[in-house]
Amino acid sequence: MFSVDKRTIAEFMKNYISDLTVEEIKDLIEIPPSDMVYSYALPTFHLAKIEKKAPALIAQDLSKEVELPEFLNNIEAVGPYLNFKVKDFMILENIYKSKDQYGIIREILNKKKEEKLRIVVEYPAPNTNKPLHLGHIRNMLIGSSISNIFKYKKHHVFEVNLYNDRGIHICKSMLAYKLLGDNKNPDKKPDHFVGEYYVKFSELKDQDEEIIDDAQEMLKKWEEKDSEVRKLWKKLRNWAIKGFEETYKELGITFDKIYYESEYYWKGKQLIIEGLKKELFNKEEDGAIIAPLEEKFNLPNKVLLRSDGTSLYITQDIYLAFLKKNDFNYDKSIYVVGNEQKLYFKQLFAVLDMLGFEEDKYHFSYGMIYLPEGKMKSREGNVVDADDLIEEVKRLAYDEVDNRYDNLSEKEKDKRARIIGMAALKFFILKMSPKTEFVFYPKESISFEGETGPYVQYVYARIESIIRKSERKITLTINQGIFQDNTELKLIKQLNYFPEIIDTVAKNYDIHLIPQYLLTLCQVFNSFYSSCPVIQEDKELEDARLLLIRCVQIVIKQGLKLLGIETLEEM
RNA sequence: GGACUCGUAGCCUAGCCUGGAUAGGGCGUCGGACUUCUAAUCCGAAAGUCGCAGGUUCAAUUCCUGCCGGGUCCGCCA
Numbered sequence: 114m115f116s117v118d119k120r121t122i123a124e125f126m127k128n129y130i131s132d133l134t135v136e137e138i139k140d141l142i143e144i145p146p147s148d149m150v151y152s153y154a155l156p157t158f159h160l161a162k163i164e165k166k167a168p169a170l171i172a173q174d175l176s177k178e179v180e181l182p183e184f185l186n187n188i189e190a191v192g193p194y195l196n197f198k199v200k201d202f203m204i205l206e207n208i209y210k211s212k213d214q215y216g217i218i219r220e221i222l223n224k225k226k227e228e229k230l231r232i233v234v235e236y237p238a239p240n241t242n243k244p245l246h247l248g249h250i251r252n253m254l255i256g257s258s259i260s261n262i263f264k265y266k267k268h269h270v271f272e273v274n275l276y277n278d279r280g281i282h283i284c285k286s287m288l289a290y291k292l293l294g295d296n297k298n299p300d301k302k303p304d305h306f307v308g309e310y311y312v313k314f315s316e317l318k319d320q321d322e323e324i325i326d327d328a329q330e331m332l333k334k335w336e337e338k339d340s341e342v343r344k345l346w347k348k349l350r351n352w353a354i355k356g357f358e359e360t361y362k363e364l365g366i367t368f369d370k371i372y373y374e375s376e377y378y379w380k381g382k383q384l385i386i387e388g389l390k391k392e393l394f395n396k397e398e399d400g401a402i403i404a405p406l407e408e409k410f411n412l413p414n415k416v417l418l419r420s421d422g423t424s425l426y427i428t429q430d431i432y433l434a435f436l437k438k439n440d441f442n443y444d445k446s447i448y449v450v451g452n453e454q455k456l457y458f459k460q461l462f463a464v465l466d467m468l469g470f471e472e473d474k475y476h477f478s479y480g481m482i483y484l485p486e487g488k489m490k491s492r493e494g495n496v497v498d499a500d501d502l503i504e505e506v507k508r509l510a511y512d513e514v515d516n517r518y519d520n521l522s523e524k525e526k527d528k529r530a531r532i533i534g535m536a537a538l539k540f541f542i543l544k545m546s547p548k549t550e551f552v553f554y555p556k557e558s559i560s561f562e563g564e565t566g567p568y569v570q571y572v573y574a575r576i577e578s579i580i581r582k583s584e585r586k587i588t589l590t591i592n593q594g595i596f597q598d599n600t601e602l603k604l605i606k607q608l609n610y611f612p613e614i615i616d617t618v619a620k621n622y623d624i625h626l627i628p629q630y631l632l633t634l635c636q637v638f639n640s641f642y643s644s645c646p647v648i649q650e651d652k653e654l655e656d657a658r659l660l661l662i663r664c665v666q667i668v669i670k671q672g673l674k675l676l677g678i679e680t681l682e683e684m
Numbered sequence: 685g686g687a688c689u690c691g692u693a694g695c696c697u698a699g700c701c702u703g704g705a706u707a708g709g710g711c712g713u714c715g716g717a718c719u720u721c722u723a724a725u726c727c728g729a730a731a732g733u734c735g736c737a738g739g740u741u742c743a744a745u746u747c748c749u750g751c752c753g754g755g756u757c758c759g760c761c762a
Contacts, residue, residue, distance in 0.1 A: 140702065143704080143705095145705075146706085154705080156705085158742075162742080193705080194704090240762075280762070281761085281762095374762095397759090399760090401759075401760050403759060403760090404759090413686090413759070415759060415760095416759040417759090418760080420760065421760090425760065426761070427762095452757090453756055455687095455757070456687075456756095456757055456758065457757085460759095481755085483755090488755095517722090517724080533724085549690090549697080550689090550756090552696095558696095560710095562710090562711085563711060563724095564697085565710090565724080568710095568724070571722080571725075572725095574722070574724095575725085578721065578722060579721045579722095580721095621701080633709085639725060642721080643717085643725075644727095646721065649721090684724075
C-alpha cells in the first residue's frame with residue numbers, strides 16, 4: 114500500500130523546484146475544483162515571481178520536465194496550474210486492504226509519526242434540576258464525536274461528565290417539591306419530574322417573592338449537611354441523573370468518570386488561599402479574593418472567592434482542573450462548553466496559569482442554538498426538550514419507513530426508525546461548523562431529504578443492495594485501467610481525501626468537515642449510480658465497479674461511525 | 685462604554701485561520717427522468733453588489749482599517 118497526499122506530491126515536486134522547501138510546496142498545493150478529476154494542483158504564481166516567468170509557462174515547462182512517478186496516473190499543465198491525478202487502483206487498494214483503518218492509513222504505513230496523547234474531554238456538565246435540552250444535544254454530539262475522532266487516531270481518551278448538583282438552583286426544585294410534591298415518586302421520566310418543580314418554583318416566586326429566602330435557607334442547611342435536606346437533595350438528584358442516563362443511552366454516549374460538584378466544591382478554597390499567600394491574588398476590603406488579570410492577561414479581573422468566604426463556580430473549577438490532572442495524568446484537557454462562556458474560560462485558564470498549572474487546556478466552544486422566539490431559557494420553559502426531540506425524529510422516521518414498507522415487522526420498523534431518525538438529528542447538527550449559531554425551527558429542521566444523515570445512509574443501503582444482487586465476489590484483481598467514466602474518476606478522487614479530512618478535524622476541531630465530506634462523496638456516488646450500472650454483461654467492468662462501491666461503503670461506514678451514526682443494509 | 689463574534693441567491697449553509705481555476709451544496713420554485721442495481725435518488729433551469737467603503741496584493745468571499753446591522757459576554761450567577 115502507498116498513500117498519496119499533499120505532502121507526497123510536495124516531496125515529489127521538490128525534485129524539480131529548488132527555490133522552495135517541501136513544506137512551502139505542500140502549503141501551496143490545493144484541491145482542484147470538483148468538476149475536475151485531478152486530485153491535487155500546484156498553482157505556479159509563487160514560482161512565477163521567483164523565476165520571473167509567466168505562471169502558465171512555468172506550469173507548461175514543469176509538466177514537460179517531470180517524470181511520472183509510480184503513484185500518479187498523469188500530470189498535466191492547465192493554465193497556471195500543474196495538476197496531478199493519483200493512480201485509481203492504488204486508492205482502492207488502500208481502502209480495501211485497510212478497511213475501517215483507512216482514515217489513519219498514513220499512521221499505519223508509518224509515513225506519519227504521531228504522539229499518542231492522553232486526552233480528557235469534559236461534557237455536557239448539566240445542572241441536576243431540569244431535563245436536557247437541544248443545547249445539551251449539540252454539546253453531547255460534539256463532545257462524543259471529537260472523542261471518537263481522537264480515539265480513532267489512537268489517542269487515549271477519557272470522556273468525563275460533571276454534575277452541577279449543588280447551589281441555589283438545585284434548592285429551588287427541592288423547595289418546590291417539598292411544598293407541592295406530596296412526597297410523590299416520579300410518574301414520568303424522572304429528570305422531567307424534577308424539572309417540573311423547577312418551573313413550579315418560578316410560579317411560586319411570582320406569587321411570593323420571599324420564597325427565595327426559603328431557598329437560601331435551604332441552601333444553608335444543605336451546606337451544614339442537615340440530614341433532612343440532604344435526604345431530599347439526594348432523592349431529587351438521583352432522579353435527575355437517572356433520567357439523564359436514559360438520554361445518554363439514546364444518543365449512544367458513555368462516560369469514563371463522573372464528577373459531582375457537591376463532592377469537592379469547597380476544596381478550591383485552599384488553592385485560592387495559597388495563591389493569596391503567594392501574593393498572586395488580591396484581597397478586597399470586603400474580604401473577596403480577586404485575580405488581577407488586567408495587566409498580565411488583558412482580561413477583566415475575576416472574583417475567586419466571595420467576601421463571605423464561600424465558593425464560586427470558578428473556585429471549584431480550579432480545583433477540578435487539578436483533580437482531573439491527578440486522575441488521568443493527561444496531556445490535554447478539553448472542555449466542551451458553549452461560546453457564551455468564552456471569557457470565563459480565558460479567565461479560568463489565566464488563573465490556572467498564575468497558579469503554575471500550565472497544562473494544555475482547550476475550550477472547545479460552539480455556537481448557541483436559538484429558537485424562533487429567541488434564546489432558550491429553561492426557567493421560562495421555552496426550550497426544545499432533548500427527549501421530546503428524540504421521540505419526534507424517531508416518529509417522523511417511523512412514518513417514512515411505514516409509508517414505504519408497510520409489510521415489515523413492527524420490530525424492524527422501530528429499529529429502522531431509530532437508526533434513521535437519530536441519523537437525521539445528529540447529522541443535522543454536526544454538518545454545521547461547531548462555531549455556527551443557528552435558529553432551530555422545530556417543524557422544518559428535521560428532514561430526510563437533501564443534505565441529511567438518511568441521504569448518506571441511503572447510499573450505503575443502495576450499495577449493499579447492489580452487492581447482494583451481484584453474483585460476483587469482490588476482489589482486488591481487477592482491470593486497473595478500466596475506469597473511464599467521469600463519475601467513476603470523481604468518486605475515486607473523493608475517496609482519496611478521507612485520511613486528510615480526519616487529520617484536519619483532529620487538528621482544527623472542525624467536526625463538520627466529516628459530514629461535509631460524506632455529502633460530497635454521496636453526491637458523486639449518486640451521480641455515478643444513475644449513469645453507471647454496476648451489474649452488467651461486462652463482468653470485468655462489474656468486478657471493478659463492485660470494488661469501487663465497496664470502498665465507498667467502507668468510507669461511509671467509518672465516517673458515520675465517528676459521528677455516532679449507524680448504517681442500515683436495507684432502508 | 686469595552687471585549688469577542690456573525691453578515692454569502694427567497695430561506696439555510698460550506699469556503700475565510702493558511703489569499704489563487706467560472707463562490708460549492710441543500711431547501712423552496714420551474715422543467716425533465718422509475719419495464720433497467722432501492723426515486724429517502726438523479727439531470728437541467730432561474731436565482732449572488734460574498735453587509736457597505738477604503739487599503740494591501742499580479743490576485744481579496746478570504747488579510748488590514750473604518751462604517752452599518754445582528755448576537756454573546758463583561759469582579760462576588762452557574
